[in-house]
Amino acid sequence: MRPFAPDAEAVFAELTLRIAQTLTRLREVQGVTVGCSAKRAVWSCGKTTLYQYLPLAEAPSRAAGRPVLICFALVNRPYVLDLQPDRSLVRRLLEAGLSVYLIDWGDPDDADRCVDLEDYIERHLGGSVRHLLDNHGAEALDLLGVCQGGVLSLCYTALHGKQVANLVTLTTPVDFHTPDDLLSKWVRGLDTELLMQSGNVPGEVLNGLFLSLMPFRLTQHKYVRLLTGNSDQRALEDFVRMERWIFDSPPQAALALAQFVRWFYQENRLTRGTLRIGGRRVDLGEIRQPVLNLYALEDHIVPPDASAAMQRYLGSADYTGCGIDTGHIGMYVSRKAAHEIPARIISWLQERH
Amino acid sequence: METPFTHAAFKPDAAFTGAAERFFELLRSFGMPGAGAAGAGRDWSSLAGPLAGQFEQWLKTSQSAGPWFAAANAAASGPGAGVGAAQAGFFGPLPLGAGAAPQQDAQRTWDLVARLAQLQGQLASHWSEIAGTAARRFVARLGAMAGGAPSLDNALKLYELWVSCAEESYAATVRKDDFCRLQAELANTSAALLVEQRRHAETLVRAFGLPSRNEVDALYAQLKDLRRQLAELAEAARSRGAGAPRPTRPAGTGRRKRPRKARA
Numbered sequence: 001m002r003p004f005a006p007d008a009e010a011v012f013a014e015l016t017l018r019i020a021q022t023l024t025r026l027r028e029v030q031g032v033t034v035g036c037s038a039k040r041a042v043w044s045c046g047k048t049t050l051y052q053y054l055p056l057a058e059a060p061s062r063a064a065g066r067p068v069l070i071c072f073a074l075v076n077r078p079y080v081l082d083l084q085p086d087r088s089l090v091r092r093l094l095e096a097g098l099s100v101y102l103i104d105w106g107d108p109d110d111a112d113r114c115v116d117l118e119d120y121i122e123r124h125l126g127g128s129v130r131h132l133l134d135n136h137g138a139e140a141l142d143l144l145g146v147c148q149g150g151v152l153s154l155c156y157t158a159l160h161g162k163q164v165a166n167l168v169t170l171t172t173p174v175d176f177h178t179p180d181d182l183l184s185k186w187v188r189g190l191d192t193e194l195l196m197q198s199g200n201v202p203g204e205v206l207n208g209l210f211l212s213l214m215p216f217r218l219t220q221h222k223y224v225r226l227l228t229g230n231s232d233q234r235a236l237e238d239f240v241r242m243e244r245w246i247f248d249s250p251p252q253a254a255l256a257l258a259q260f261v262r263w264f265y266q267e268n269r270l271t272r273g274t275l276r277i278g279g280r281r282v283d284l285g286e287i288r289q290p291v292l293n294l295y296a297l298e299d300h301i302v303p304p305d306a307s308a309a310m311q312r313y314l315g316s317a318d319y320t321g322c323g324i325d326t327g328h329i330g331m332y333v334s335r336k337a338a339h340e341i342p343a344r345i346i347s348w349l350q351e352r353h
Numbered sequence: 354m355e356t357p358f359t360h361a362a363f364k365p366d367a368a369f370t371g372a373a374e375r376f377f378e379l380l381r382s383f384g385m386p387g388a389g390a391a392g393a394g395r396d397w398s399s400l401a402g403p404l405a406g407q408f409e410q411w412l413k414t415s416q417s418a419g420p421w422f423a424a425a426n427a428a429a430s431g432p433g434a435g436v437g438a439a440q441a442g443f444f445g446p447l448p449l450g451a452g453a454a455p456q457q458d459a460q461r462t463w464d465l466v467a468r469l470a471q472l473q474g475q476l477a478s479h480w481s482e483i484a485g486t487a488a489r490r491f492v493a494r495l496g497a498m499a500g501g502a503p504s505l506d507n508a509l510k511l512y513e514l515w516v517s518c519a520e521e522s523y524a525a526t527v528r529k530d531d532f533c534r535l536q537a538e539l540a541n542t543s544a545a546l547l548v549e550q551r552r553h554a555e556t557l558v559r560a561f562g563l564p565s566r567n568e569v570d571a572l573y574a575q576l577k578d579l580r581r582q583l584a585e586l587a588e589a590a591r592s593r594g595a596g597a598p599r600p601t602r603p604a605g606t607g608r609r610k611r612p613r614k615a616r617a
Contacts, residue, residue, distance in 0.1 A: 008503035012380065015505060019373045026366045110566075114573045123580075182528060189537025194544040199551070215415065216519045223372035223510060224364075227505075243365040 026226070029237045033081040034244055037090050039102070043131040046115065047091075047106030048124040048169035050131060052099075053082075053090055057178050065353060066165055067132045067141045068093060070102040071125055072154075072230035073148035074252060078104055080245045080332045081146070084238070087333050092342030098349070099136070103128050103149075110255040113200055115253040117260060118278045121155050129156070129163050140165035143347060147171045147302065148330075151264065154310075155277055158286045166352050168292045168345055171331050173302045174284070175309035177268045182213055183301060187265045203249030213300050222351050242333060271313060284310075289316035292348045294341060299328040320348065378407060379515065380508050383600045401488040407482035408519065413477060458553060465546040479532055487522035491515050 043050040070090070072078035080088040081102070103125065108115060132141055143164045143303045145153025150172025157164045186209075195201070211218045226239070269275035275282040295300055295307035304323050304332050311319050322344065326334045331341065382403050482601060487524045526532055 004452055008508075011503045011505055011508055012377070014379060015380070015508070018505070019370075019377070022373075023366055023369060026369055030364075030366065059358050111569075111573075113566075114570055114577070119577070124585075171529060182524075185528060185533045186536050189541075191537075191541045191544065194541055194548060197551075198544040198547040214520060215523065218370045218416065220375060221512075221516045223369040224376045224509070227373065227376075228509060240365055244366075299551075310484070 004159045005186065008055045014272060015227070020220060021225050025233065025236055026240065029233070029240050032237045032240050032244075034084070034241050035093060036088055037082050037083050042101070042135075043128060045127045046119070047108055047112060048120075048128075049104045049106060050128040051104060053094055055097075055099070055104065056091075056094045059095050065097070065099060066138055067101055067136050068349070069128060069132060069141050069143050070100065070155045071143060071145045071149040072103065072105070072169075073146060074105050074120065074152075074256065075148055075249060077204075077245060077248055077250065078102055078146075080329075083241055083333055084244065087238070087335075087338045089332070089338075089342050089345075093346065096342075096346045096350075098346070101128070101132060106251045108200055108252070112253045114255050116255045117152075117155075117263070119324070121152050121159075121257055122252040122278050125152055125156050126160065139163075142166045142168070144168040144333075144345070145170070145172055147173075148260070152272070154270070154287065155275070155282045157289065158282045158284055159277060159280055161286055164289055166290045166292070166349060167287065168252050168294070168348070169298055169307075169310070170294050170341070171299060171302045171307065171328055172293065172310070174313060175268065175271050175306050176265045177271075178257050178303050178305040178309070180303045181306055183209075183263050187261050190261055192258040192266070194263040195261065196254045196310065198254070201252040201257055203251050206252065207247055207249050210301060215336065238333075239264070242329070244328070249320075251283040271309065272336050284313040285315040288315045288317070290348075291320070291350050292345065293319070293321045294331070294344065295321070295323055296328055296331045297323040297325050298330070301328045319351075366377040375407075375411065375439060376512060379404075379512065382407065383508075383511060398492055399494045401485075404491065404515075405481075405484040405488035408487055409480050412480035428577055437572060458549070462546065462549050464551075466544055469539070469542050469546065472542060476539065479526055479535070483519075483522045486525070487515075487519045490522060494518065532560045587604060 008031055038054040039051040041049045042052045056316065070078070072081065081239065085091060090102070102197075105120070105124070122137075129141060129143075133139065141165050143153050143157060143166070145151070145167070147170065150169035153167060153169065153170065154174070157167050163309045173181075178184075226236070263269045263275055267274070268281070270284065273281070273283055273285075291310070293307060293310050295302065295304050297304050308321055308323070311321055324331060324337060324340060326337050330335050382400065419566065491514060495511075527536075555567065558565050
């Protein structure tokens with residue numbers, strides 16, 4: 001016996017029609033654009049570019065305020081933070097009158113094979129910070145690190161605390177050995193020396209790795225859900241924008257990736273206090289400035305425990321941790337997060353300005 | 354094998370079509386007439402076999418087709434392909450391969466290809482376990498959900514249940530230590546094969562008097578060391594208040610069409 005009766009042919013006919021209609025609509029919206037706020041490049045180093053988002057005419061002017069520097073992950077493109085007008089953390093920050101800057105790490109090629117984490121933290125992130133401090137005549141800025149960019153931001157803040165007034169981290173892992181961290185379990189046995197020797201890692205490889213954490217939901221189920229008929233044209237456009245972002249990942253510089261896997265995922269150096277960047281020990285206890293840590297409660301890439309652990313290692317007396325009821329990507333683009341996260345960041349920063 | 358997820362230019366319509374086809378196929382399995390006589394009781398166990406088979410096939414093609422193993426798949430492309438053919442596929446028309454590589458190197462490459470095939474065989478047994486567990490779990494949970502009036506809504510509910518069972522079974526297996534070790538060994542063997550192939554390429558490059566990857570890397574290391582020394586000098590000058598050169602100009606001092614490059 002089958003759970004579907006043999007007379008289900010009408011359902012198959014309806015399904016066939018629904019598939020054809022959805023496919024047509026998907027093809028119609030494939031040209032959707034991503035990124036909505038005007039920006040200009042103000043500094044660069046290697047493949048990295050520092051962008052300034054242009055202030056909005058209608059926003060309150062707070063030009064004299066501290067700049068906010070967004071440090072995104074190396075493994076994804078940062079435009080997810082400014083995907084479309086109603087789903088843009090950047091735009092919400094601009095509307096609040098903040099001076100917003102963002103680091104785009106670009107596309108490393110074979111010339112960048114030996115770019116390492118020290119380069120990224122000290123020269124690229126550090127260079128961006130120093131550029132902004134010089135230009136704004138400020139002593140410190142607010143740093144907003146996202147995911148892997150949050151890890152880099154923690155390192156930088158621990159090493160150059162005077163340059164960071166407030167630190168905000170989003171979906172940022174600190175303890176890479178929590179029991180539910182599948183990604184960590186998988187990469188624990190990688191030979192990082194071989195990984196480095198085999199050259200830069202294409203973005204598709206990492207995409208494949210992330211998708212294989214939950215392959216049915218992430219490569220099948222989400223498409224079949226489009227057949228439910230509840231997706232209006234706008235929702236379909238949102239879907240395609242997200243798809244474009246998810247599958248648009250930059251290659252990874254071989255040495256930096258190998259170091260990240262070994263130092264963080266395999267040796268958990270951040271929690272053990274054994275991480276050294278540029279010959280200096282990275283001690284999270286040196287982070288004494290206010291820290292706002294936002295993490296996702298349903299995160300399959302950075303489990304909430306991996307991020308919430310941050311509090312135990314910081315030297316800050318002003319730590320705010322907050323779990324948001326969504327998934328990893330939902331933190332950037334879900335409707336709930338699109339409202340809640342910018343609001344939390346803005347009010348938290350405003351209380352400390 | 355290429356899937357919509359391994360292609361550089363991702364096509365959501367292709368991914369959607371693939372997922373919809375598999376959904377369709379799954380529903381056909383659910384509703385396949387003749388597999389059980391009407392009134393034979395609520396026994397859907399005969400569904401488990403076909404479901405598991407479909408699922409296992411999908412796991413094999415979608416998981417092992419990831420670019421992580423692309424090099425390995427290219428190298429292990431058929432028993433008659435041989436190392437030379439594998440490398441030709443990887444590097445294009447370059448005269449590489451067993452003929453160009455010293456015998457010892459060719460043997461090493463062969464060993465890696467053989468190891469990779471062995472590991473992929475082990476991986477297949479995990480896919481089989483996941484598929485079987487998922488199918489049994491699904492059949493056990495069908496309960497009242499099955500046998501209702503056929504409608505697209507009901508079909509989607511069945512699909513939701515199937516996906517939950519599949520994810521749960523998958524999660525249970527891929528968290529096991531032996532799976533994690535296997536996954537890592539596959540990645541390491543793929544990387545070793547790639548490194549081996551590049552080593553052959555380096556030999557050829559040297560024969561033509563071209564700079565090799567290792568030489569370029571050594572130059573980069575020197576450049577990096579010089580940069581570090583320069584930064585230390587600049588920092589020392591800055592801390593002495595001796596007016597160290599600023600790496601950047603203040604904003605608004607002139608129009609720039611291109612972003613400035615950092616000096617260090």
